[in-house]
Amino acid sequence: MRAFSYSRPRTPEAAVAAFTDAGAGARYIAGGTTLFDLMKLNVERPTHLVDVSELHGTDLIETSGDVLRFGAGARMADIADDETIKREYPLLAESLWRAASQQLRNMASVGGNLLQRTRCPYFRNGAGGVYPCNKRDPRTGCAAIDGLDRGQAVLGTSDACTAVSPGDWPVALTALDADIVVLGPQGNRTIPIADFYLLPQDTPDREFSLEPGELVIEIRVPRTAAGRASTYHKVRDRESYAFALAAAAVALRIEGGQVRQAHIALGGIATKPWRSREAEAALRGKAPTRENALAAGRAALAGAKAGRHNGFKIDLAANTIADAISIAAERSAS
């Protein structure tokens, strides 16, 4: 960890200006639960931190209109606890309270959450030449592909990188077609979440479509009736305080015993939050039976590619989707 300078502006505009002034070594910091961690591991070496945790108005949680609006600075714990969200969008609440630990959720912002970095151990623990990593040090190689890859992705991988996109909340947002509102040196823009995350291809160091200095201001989720019949179902190596081995965000609109509308996204198994149009298509117009749910799960994994030790994640993810569909369908009935 290196010495750095620090500023704490009060408005988003001032934050962007402070970032621009500080130059290439600048980073925003909100809860710090990703950034400090990586600074201690010597993966991140910022020279200046712009603290955005006290920007006016960014802790907004607005659930009454046609779009749900979450300020980037809202805490994970606060949204996870919001009564309206718990009732009408259980997948959003569950994606948050099944993540990390209560202490972390009290610190972490939902904006910073979008930008958390992979847990690939070769990425995190390999600074200073210990392990090569194309994501950390471009074009140095990948130690994970021929290594202990139990946790690596099976969807969206490339020859350069198989690191999993770790977040849970981004998966739920992907299922619900969220928009990310950002403020940059050039002003405001809105990025659909589908375009926010990049596949690794041959530039795994580029993970987000944000430009330097762009500040996430708000997350917007269009209202949907499917929200109530939804779940974020997460399977991991222990019952809490662990990242997903496989997770499924599912929201359904069921009428007359048939799925009319399905939102399905996957976590823990792909290099970015993974929307599965294939699973959605497989389920649409069908009854949410176990058989149909499993068929949808398998459809989502059709293009999956296993490494050395992570093949089990393909079946696990398919079953997890099926379980999630059953839970969501049950909620639709009640």
Next chain:
Amino acid sequence: MTLSSNPDRPRVDARQKVLGEALFAADQRVDNLLHAMTVPASIAKGRIRAIDSSAALKVPGVVRVMTFDDFADIRTTPASRGAYGQPGKGYQPMTGPDIVHRGEPVALVLAETLEAAIEGAESVSVEYDEAAEFTALMEQDGAEEESEVFTRLDHGDAEGAFAGAVHKVDVTYRHPQQHHNPIELISTTALFSEGKLRILEGTQWSSALAGGLAGMIGREPQSVRASSPYVGGGFGQKNGIQEQSALVARAATIMARPVKLVMPRGQLFHTASYRPRSLHHVRLAADADGKLAAGLYRTEQQNSRYDGYNPLFGETPPRMYGYPNWAGEDRVIRVDTQTPGHQRAPHEHPSSYATECALDELAHELGMDPVELRLANDTDTDPITGKPYSSRHLAECLRRGARMIDWGRRRREPGTLRAENGDRIGLGVACGNYKASMSPAIATLRLQANGVCRISLSGHEMGQGLRSVIAAELIEVLGVDPAKLDIRIGDTGLAPQMLTAGSWGTASVAPAARAAALKLRANLVELIGRDDFEGPAHVQLAKTRRPMLKVEIDTVPLGEGPQALDNLRRGLPVTTGPEYADFMAFSWIAHFAEVHVEPSTGRVRTRRFASVIDCGRVMNRRTTESQVKGGVVWAIGAALREIGETDPRYGRVLNNDLAEYLVPVNADIDWIDVEVIDEPDTRLNLSGVKGAGEVAMVGAAAAIANAVFNATGKRIRHLPIRIEDLLQGL
């Protein structure tokens, strides 16, 4: 005085700990301190070519960067890390340019602040000549099997009996590498006070730390004092001198200033000890009635190239049941890794895992209930030596535990008991034993007429509740008020300090405290001329107008002589058991697990656990139950979660932090019911104590693995059992 059963009582230091008033070694305030940080080797084997400290020295606050040039005269002795008391073994890093394991310190940065020390350490650049090859794992080609075989135990004709038997199993189990990860990191602070070099370190053995360090850095033993005020989880990782201890002590001497190093957790995976990988080949045979005919047990343990950590897997399993024939041998496989060491039930946990699972396989093969099979082979005498056990209430542990878990529900046919939600329910049983040992101890006890009582004693408080054990005897014999009790342990300045490990802490300090209290009481009785008084002793003392009474005693364990006390003073190991002149002594336990396995994911949840322990007299019900619950939680971790993953291409533990090295969290733990058999074993010592801390865990992982088989029909012969092992075909 007759021994009474101890009532339920809070820990004497509970309040202090909750308020954060209990200061651990690294919490002590030291003025004029230099902070140290290590630079870990980034290769697994080779030689340092050059070290460039110039950038580090430019970091504001960095005072000095030390390298092997500064430490070349530190001697590697039998007290050094990895030697385990054996001459010619062990390894002290930074005494030369060679690198023998990944992560060993190659430079020590000293700075005015911790931040500067860290930044300095990251700025040191080291060039290496890397060895062309190295071997990280015992399964690889370069692994070297040691010719010497440890613990060869032969009794009867095991091969012959096995060959002739009808019912048998022949199975191999694998146990992974595990890391202790105590919450208190390993810290060393060296300072000078009262003309002595004083070391503050959370250690389980301050006398060996003081005496051993003196030998390594060339000082008079009397000129080093070591203090270990509290240990924030030891579990064997803090048994002796650490890789860092001598470096910090020497750095303080060179700088003539206090120096403190708190080793970061990520580095501890390589510099501190851990439970090594091991392989267990078990063959068991029985006749049609389930009478055991033979046990054959061969193990391999991964070690470093240089350490003296002996493999002792074969010591306890033959003592579990009445094996008429037994053959066992333990071997060592050497690779280029860091020094392994003792971790709670160091060999007993892996060996009970393998043998108690194999016994479950035998029960299945026999079509016999596994509790019945164990009861059918109960024994009062040790099959190997023919000596009786000092006490053994294992059958009662089994019967009680079976009632607690409602064993009658269990179906012999795996996978047939189902929960309402479709989960497969499995019940499993396994037993454990652990030798009952004792160490000599020395105590000074002082009782004042105003009720204030102070005792200085050998022993270390590691959270197991040693202070509460000492208090129990003083309360019982002298009627002392716990609030007026001052218990001083873990400091060589106060009393010679024994290694507090191997489950002998309570069996060593309780008799010492009791003997001291009885002696003081006898002196008081002489003074007042009557021995029939009730209530606190200090009230009687006050009547004599004497301000205080003081006694000194030493206790020598059964079968030992004065030499034992001498060794205690010199920081040499002295322990007894399990074999004594007239008997063998063990603590015993029976564990029962109920697991639920989710068919769509293979997730295992341990819904219920019942454990019944026979550990002699219970000195404190809470801390004893807490030991057992902790042992069970640890076993749930061992069975289902824990593994130190080493990538053989790098020889480095990949998951070297608490987020990725998975131990159970609260949500993983449901019911753990513990019962104690509070029967004093007075043949062993004055207090009737055996020991609880280690046996608590022995067999518990096997109970879970056996329950997983009962739930799924799958025998997973490695740990941890994870989703990928069970996902298919449920």
